Amino acid sequence: MTMEAYRYEDGSITYPGHPIGPDGSEPVDTVDLSSYTAEVVTWTTSNATPPGVREPNHLAIVEFDVDGTPVRALGQLTTCDVDIGDAVEPVYCEELREPGAGIREPDSQAWDGYRFEPV
Numbered sequence: 001m002t003m004e005a006y007r008y009e010d011g012s013i014t015y016p017g018h019p020i021g022p023d024g025s026e027p028v029d030t031v032d033l034s035s036y037t038a039e040v041v042t043w044t045t046s047n048a049t050p051p052g053v054r055e056p057n058h059l060a061i062v063e064f065d066v067d068g069t070p071v072r073a074l075g076q077l078t079t080c081d082v083d084i085g086d087a088v089e090p091v092y093c094e095e096l097r098e099p100g101a102g103i104r105e106p107d108s109q110a111w112d113g114y115r116f117e118p119v
Contacts, residue, residue, distance in 0.1 A: 001034075001092050001112065002030075002032040003015070003032060003033040003034040003073075003090050004017060004030050004031070004032060004033075005017055005030065005031045005032075005033050005066075005071055006018065006021065006027035006029075006030055006031075007027065007028055007030065007031055008021030008022065008023055008025050008027055008028060009021070009023060009025040010022070010023040010025065011069060012069065013031055013066055013071045014071070015071050015072070015073045017030070031066055031071075033064055033066070033071065033073065033090060034092070034114065036064045036065070036066060036089075036090075037087050037089050037119060038062035038063055038064045038073070038088050038089070038090070039062060039063050039065075039085060039086070039088070040060050040061075040062055040082055040083065040084055040085060040086045040087075040088055040116075041060070041061045041062060041063050041072065041084065042060065042061050042084060043058065043059060043060035043077060043082055043084070044058075044059055044060075045058050045059070045080055046059060056080070057076060058076065058077035058078075058079065058080045058082075059074065059076055059077065060074070060075065060076075060077050060082065060088070060116055061073070061074050062074075062075070062088055075113070075114060075115060075116055076093075076115040076116070077115060078091065078115045078116065078117040078118075079118065081118065082118055086118055086119075087118070088116040088117055088118055088119060089117055090114040090115070090117075091114060091115055091116070091117045092112070092113075092114055093112060093113060093114065093115050094112050095112065
């Protein structure tokens with residue numbers, strides 16, 4: 001499983017990927033962010049989570065440096081033991097939330113993804 005970001009003609013990179021980039025062009029390449037380390041820009045803890053999401057839910061905005069191009073992502077943390085500026089790495093998780101909770105049919109979407117873990 002990859003943590004796929006899109007690269008565009010002007011060199012910008014977005015995560016998640018979008019069909020049209022900041023310069024109006026279509027993606028020209030992909031980048032797997034799961035092989036990079038990121039830095040915590042900011043983080044918070046949510047104690048009022050949606051159905052099926054662990055409580056408390058630690059979230060962070062992190063920034064990857066992909067060959068000099070900054071790429072930001074929002075995601076769950078594996079722990080609350082982080083500080084702004086800490087290095088984190090993406091770790092694959094089969095279920096970011098419990099598929100049977102909430103109003104969606106469990107088979108209607110993927111429940112896996114990445115959390116960020118301190119290095």
